[in-house]
Amino acid sequence: HQPVGKQCSYGKGPEYQNENERLKTENRYLKQQIDILKKYREWERK
Secondary structure, three states: OOOHHHHHHOOOOHHHHHHHHHHHHHHHHHHHHHHHHHHHHHHHHO
16 A cells, blocks of 8 residues: 555656657557567568
């Protein structure tokens, strides 16, 4: 059980920002990987 003050500030602190940035970077990376795989599959089919 968390103290109320901590719960309130969650989602606004620097930890949240860092987590957000990390997830954005990860998403971008994964999308690139998917695009590469799609192109590879299309190229294989020809």
